[in-house]
Amino acid sequence: MTDGEIVRLFWKRNEAALEHTRTKYGSYCRSIAFGILRNGEDAEECVNDSLLNAWNSIPPSKPQNLRTYMGKLVRNASINRFEHYSAQKRGGTQTELAISELENLLSDNGDALATFESEAITRCINTMLQNSSKEKRTVFVRRYWYLDSIADIAKAYSLSESKVTSILFRMRKELKEELEKEGVNL
Amino acid sequence: MNGLTVLKAMNGIDDRFIAEAVPEKKKGKLLVLAKAAAAVAACICLVAGGVYAYNSFQNSQLPLLSIEEIDFGGMGFEGSDSLTLEHSDDISPWNEQIKIDKLPVYKNLLYRYEGQEKSYFSEDDLLKVAQEYSELLGEEIISYEKFTDDFNERIVRNVIAQTQNHQVSVGGDGGMSIVFKNAEGLTDLSAVKAKYPFLFNENDVLGKYQEFSVDGEPLGSYYKKYEKGETVEQSVVNYTLKKMRFTHSENGEIRSVNINTQQRFSKKLGDYPVISFDEAKEKLLDGRYVSSVDEVSYISSGRVEERLIKKVDIIYYTGNNQQLFMPYYRFYIWLDLLPFERTGLPEDYEHYGFFYVPAVPEEYFVNYELFDGEFQ
Numbered sequence: 001m002t003d004g005e006i007v008r009l010f011w012k013r014n015e016a017a018l019e020h021t022r023t024k025y026g027s028y029c030r031s032i033a034f035g036i037l038r039n040g041e042d043a044e045e046c047v048n049d050s051l052l053n054a055w056n057s058i059p060p061s062k063p064q065n066l067r068t069y070m071g072k073l074v075r076n077a078s079i080n081r082f083e084h085y086s087a088q089k090r091g092g093t094q095t096e097l098a099i100s101e102l103e104n105l106l107s108d109n110g111d112a113l114a115t116f117e118s119e120a121i122t123r124c125i126n127t128m129l130q131n132s133s134k135e136k137r138t139v140f141v142r143r144y145w146y147l148d149s150i151a152d153i154a155k156a157y158s159l160s161e162s163k164v165t166s167i168l169f170r171m172r173k174e175l176k177e178e179l180e181k182e183g184v185n186l
Numbered sequence: 187m188n189g190l191t192v193l194k195a196m197n198g199i200d201d202r203f204i205a206e207a208v209p210e211k212k213k214g215k216l217l218v219l220a221k222a223a224a225a226v227a228a229c230i231c232l233v234a235g236g237v238y239a240y241n242s243f244q245n246s247q248l249p250l251l252s253i254e255e256i257d258f259g260g261m262g263f264e265g266s267d268s269l270t271l272e273h274s275d276d277i278s279p280w281n282e283q284i285k286i287d288k289l290p291v292y293k294n295l296l297y298r299y300e301g302q303e304k305s306y307f308s309e310d311d312l313l314k315v316a317q318e319y320s321e322l323l324g325e326e327i328i329s330y331e332k333f334t335d336d337f338n339e340r341i342v343r344n345v346i347a348q349t350q351n352h353q354v355s356v357g358g359d360g361g362m363s364i365v366f367k368n369a370e371g372l373t374d375l376s377a378v379k380a381k382y383p384f385l386f387n388e389n390d391v392l393g394k395y396q397e398f399s400v401d402g403e404p405l406g407s408y409y410k411k412y413e414k415g416e417t418v419e420q421s422v423v424n425y426t427l428k429k430m431r432f433t434h435s436e437n438g439e440i441r442s443v444n445i446n447t448q449q450r451f452s453k454k455l456g457d458y459p460v461i462s463f464d465e466a467k468e469k470l471l472d473g474r475y476v477s478s479v480d481e482v483s484y485i486s487s488g489r490v491e492e493r494l495i496k497k498v499d500i501i502y503y504t505g506n507n508q509q510l511f512m513p514y515y516r517f518y519i520w521l522d523l524l525p526f527e528r529t530g531l532p533e534d535y536e537h538y539g540f541f542y543v544p545a546v547p548e549e550y551f552v553n554y555e556l557f558d559g560e561f562q
Contacts, residue, residue, distance in 0.1 A: 099190050102188075103188060122198035137203055
């Protein structure tokens, strides 16, 4: 079944849409959630939450790419859950490591900045990614969107870990410059 | 905790960037299974480097197939960048209104298994073909040169034989060519036919094409032909595997012919069912295709859309890096972002990228699940 047909089922309020979405993108969503939370039970709950969110948001949404749409929903749900748990839980997960790598990109102006500037940050990331080569872009997205480990990324693209680390370092630097250029980091 | 802020902001990045970086964890896991299946298949069939197994547990006796990575080779991408579709003769024997139930799949006997020390065909085998065509030309081979693999001198990639008036080249990929050293008077195909009747058949289907350089300069024309079969299915096979291309030189003479001879170097595995055009289109729009085109760079939306489909034909993907010659739906996709200057080109000239969808149904593959558009 194509994405378009599944989205049409959502629009018709046909609950088969949920089953088709789970069949087609369940494992993709689960791998994203697990990458962030490192807990199978939590990951499954986030997948269920994202299916519910999809049901509630389509319509009015009409995603052109259901896979990335579901990916965003489950990533969002997983990060929220991670944030909720992070005070009392685990250290050294890929999520925490990724956060620490991104830590110095913005000056610490607190939550107000986070809310106010979120869209501007996204715009800067998009600009930076758009101006990067496909290889660099996919490395960055694998690290900070999919929360893959540096070792996994290196393996996936037949690069050394130091090469991946170097690519990420330079791209974070480029992102920082883009943020500064747009006044986000001021 | 501004790192978390950035991490959250990442959620809003463009879908294209997320899609192009989809992890292949599932692929890796299944790859192991597929390799294991292929290994078992190889043992069962006692075929070195085998990629298929006799499907004894299904009703069909057709060997299971394996989707292969298409090595497009070189730089750039594969597509119709030299022709305007509207300005070319469409000689495809198939169109969307024709339903095809089955097509043959072939094992490429010239495939060089990685690590294997020799190709299936030796220098002598290739020379034999050169000899055969020399005789058809009514001449004898005066001398020949062999060209070996860059990494393994025992693998002969090409044999080039010289006769008095011709150069006959036979490649390890099943392709061959004849260069007419004396092309005087060969200004059109009828002149070639009169001089070289053995290259032609009564049922030949012919198309003439105009080539352009990337910046729009006309480069010359060429003819393409294949022998029409008794059935559409046979014609589809001939369309690729028995194709000839006659190329004009700059002074207007037809100086050479390229001949596809893959069927000589292949063994038929069986007639496989073929999915319908609608099913193929569904897979295409679902991202389940093989292509060397970078969608993000050359398509404005970053993905293949129905509005971008300009033409479809069915071809066999060939090359000595292919273990199997199997049919694919080849979609011509309009690349609406291609940043080329169009000076001198016809007004309606467009660039098209090729996107391939296997024509054989999923259940005949040991590894179709791997095929998610991520092979590029």
